[in-house]
Amino acid sequence: MDLTSAKWRKSTYSSANGGNCIEVADFPGGVAVSDSKDPDGPVLLVTRAALREAVQAALPTA
Template identity: 65%
Template sequence: MSDPDLTGAVWRKSTRSDGNGGACVEVADLGNGVAVRDSKDKSGPTLAFDTQGWRTFVDSLRSN
């Protein structure tokens, strides 16, 4: 997914990330995919995954 429109994106982070000193990421559901950014650099770069790419990424994290 390239250069998604992030206007109006609602960013969220895991409730599990609250106690780690701010070293976390935020995600936004884009309807046809997911965007990810560093919570400390909200205007910085983002990664964007299409829906299947995101599922594959999350599944691989869960299996490790």
């Protein structure tokens, strides 16, 4: 998949120097996820539902 024109977004919680964070970009049918420290590295393509489930599973339970 060609993501050269993708609009990548980083969390507002990211530090100015990049820190340990991911970037996300929308594409038809899902979301692309990459490591902000490795812009030429691999990209994970997932559905929005799969990303939502992963994030919810990572959140602490009350």
